[in-house]
Amino acid sequence: MSMPALFKGRLSIPVIGSPLFIISVPDLVIAQCKAGVVGSFPALNARPAALLDEWLARITEELAAYDRAHPERPSAPFAVNQIVHRSNNRLEQDLALCEKYKVPMMITSLGAREELNQAAHRWGGIVFHDVINQFFAHKAIEKGADGLILVAAGAGGHAGTISPFAFVSETRSWFDGPIALSGAIANGRAIRAARVLGADFAYIGSAFIATKEANAVEAYKDMITKSGADDIVYSNLFTGVHGNYLKPSIVNAGLDPDNLPTSDPSKMSFGTDASGERAKPKAWKEIWGSGQGIGAIKDVVPAAELIARFKKEYDEAIDPPL
Numbered sequence: 385m386s387m388p389a390l391f392k393g394r395l396s397i398p399v400i401g402s403p404l405f406i407i408s409v410p411d412l413v414i415a416q417c418k419a420g421v422v423g424s425f426p427a428l429n430a431r432p433a434a435l436l437d438e439w440l441a442r443i444t445e446e447l448a449a450y451d452r453a454h455p456e457r458p459s460a461p462f463a464v465n466q467i468v469h470r471s472n473n474r475l476e477q478d479l480a481l482c483e484k485y486k487v488p489m490m491i492t493s494l495g496a497r498e499e500l501n502q503a504a505h506r507w508g509g510i511v512f513h514d515v516i517n518q519f520f521a522h523k524a525i526e527k528g529a530d531g532l533i534l535v536a537a538g539a540g541g542h543a544g545t546i547s548p549f550a551f552v553s554e555t556r557s558w559f560d561g562p563i564a565l566s567g568a569i570a571n572g573r574a575i576r577a578a579r580v581l582g583a584d585f586a587y588i589g590s591a592f593i594a595t596k597e598a599n600a601v602e603a604y605k606d607m608i609t610k611s612g613a614d615d616i617v618y619s620n621l622f623t624g625v626h627g628n629y630l631k632p633s634i635v636n637a638g639l640d641p642d643n644l645p646t647s648d649p650s651k652m653s654f655g656t657d658a659s660g661e662r663a664k665p666k667a668w669k670e671i672w673g674s675g676q677g678i679g680a681i682k683d684v685v686p687a688a689e690l691i692a693r694f695k696k697e698y699d700e701a702i703d704p705p706l
């Protein structure tokens with residue numbers, strides 16, 4: 385196990401609040417970092433692109449002010465998520481802003497790029513890349529990523545299918561750098577379990593949707609608090625890539641979550657809207673993403689309160705005697 389120097393003395397628990405499309409905004413990132421967990425957001429959440437400059441200025445300034453006031457317990461570093469995919473035409477521009485603010489940590493998804501890793505290293509940042517299998521894990525490290533995010537079965541959003549037990553142990557057989565484990569982690573005992581398995585960090589997304597600072601509609605937050613693993617369906621219908629979604633949101637969109645077609649979504653019929661156009665429910669806006677761990681989330685609370693609960697559970701979690 386290896387925790388990079390960047391995090392030493394700055395975490396209350398070994399947690400990275402993962403980037404969530406639409407949902408992760410500066411209020412949530414700042415609250416997470418002040419409470420001692422890495423806060424992150426996708427650069428694409430700042431729209432229009434010029435807003436990213438404002439967001440980075442605000443996050444940097446507020447965390448620096450916090451650190452001056454609390455030198456004994458400085459905030460956790462923050463991270464920016466870059467979608468490294470040819471559809472992302474903002475990548476160069478967003479990367480230049482990350483360089484301007486010397487963003488401490490970059491999280492890359494949907495493609496590993498050597499130049500991005502090198503650029504982050506030049507300004508003193510580190511890069512974690514998220515992967516769903518060993519092939520992509522090797523590729524990420526070959527291209528110069530510093531750490532791996534293992535997206536195991538049950539994770540919210542675009543998820544993998546590999547058991548966390550197999551995923552961490554196979555990765556640890558060849559990689560001794562930092563590993564964050566993701567997938568259905570939503571309480572302190574599970575954070576402890578991730579460490580026992582051999583990961584350095586738990587990488588947590590869905591649990592943070594039900595926080596006051598998250599940019600999600602109340603009905604979505606409410607659905608997270610009322611749902612459990614049985615309410616999650618794994619489908620490639622909405623984006624073309626397999627992901628985990630809340631069944632009740634699929635019902636609300638007029639579809640049967642237990643009988644979703646699995647073939648090419650572009651050929652599926654979703655009925656027609658008022659203008660006669662084919663109406664397909666929008667992933668993320670109408671079809672809500674979530675991992676399987678949300679049975680542990682019962683209330684919408686400030687992020688600091690959720691993190692305090694995680695810490696208490698993490699401290700109390702021990703292996704009972706035989």
Ligand SMILES: Cc1cc2nc3c(=O)[nH]c(=O)nc-3n(C[C@H](O)[C@H](O)[C@H](O)COP(=O)(O)O)c2cc1C
Nearest residue numbers: 402403404405493539540541568588589590673675
């Ligand atoms: C609603 C939602 C949106 C997400 N958006 C992104 C994203 O923009 N970029 C990304 O790298 N991962 C995204 N993810 C995946 C998370 O970063 C993370 O891998 C996942 O939430 C971890 O599993 P958990 O939700 O069970 O904790 C998203 C997940 C959810 C639930």
